[in-house]
Amino acid sequence: GAGVSQSPRYKVAKRGQDVALRCDPISGHVSLFWYQQALGQGPEFLTYFQNEAQLDKSGLPSDRFFAERPEGSVSTLKIQRTQQEDSAVYLCASSKLGEYSYNEQFFGPGTRLTVL
């Protein structure tokens, strides 16, 4: 497809379970971003990749959160030992170029994670 895709679209996890969320960026896009959007809030930055390099992970809320993009295309956000406060929509975005902040970010539909 032409846009950013994410899977699964919905995920229900029991507290303590590990989850993995997948993002397929637009082909050829160098930069990839993960955001967390709590209900009624704006997206909050989690982490950023330029190709396979994770250049900024300052937004990851704890060491239970881990992201990777081993071949510079598909990315996976993993959350270990999920907690109820992890319930949110996780958005992935990609942009064409690798530098500067004027690049438009194209967003995927998100994965809605519910932790029971």
Add this chain to the structure above:
Amino acid sequence: AQKVTQAQTEISVVEKEDVTLDCVYETRDTTYYLFWYKQPPSGELVFLIRRNSFDEQNEISGRYSWNFQKSTSSFNFTITASQVVDSAVYFCALSEDSNQFYFGTGTSLTVIP
């Protein structure tokens, strides 16, 4: 401190009315970029506009217009002759000298037919 403030949580207008969504930002950088995104009920954020800090010229695109004023650190968005399809949550975002975006908390717009 919140870098982007959208003070209007929810707005309702009747179809064909004009509506302005406010955005106030905070940054110490001289080079920065401002964005507006639309998030319809489907959830996917849709890019509307990008503006850099050196270009204060207002922009019009169809029924949409944007008013960027550095003196008041505002980047307001006006929809003229609103339509039901404009109902969505609208986010203003700021990007400084990095690739990180700072989003506001969003304004939920409901256009009543």
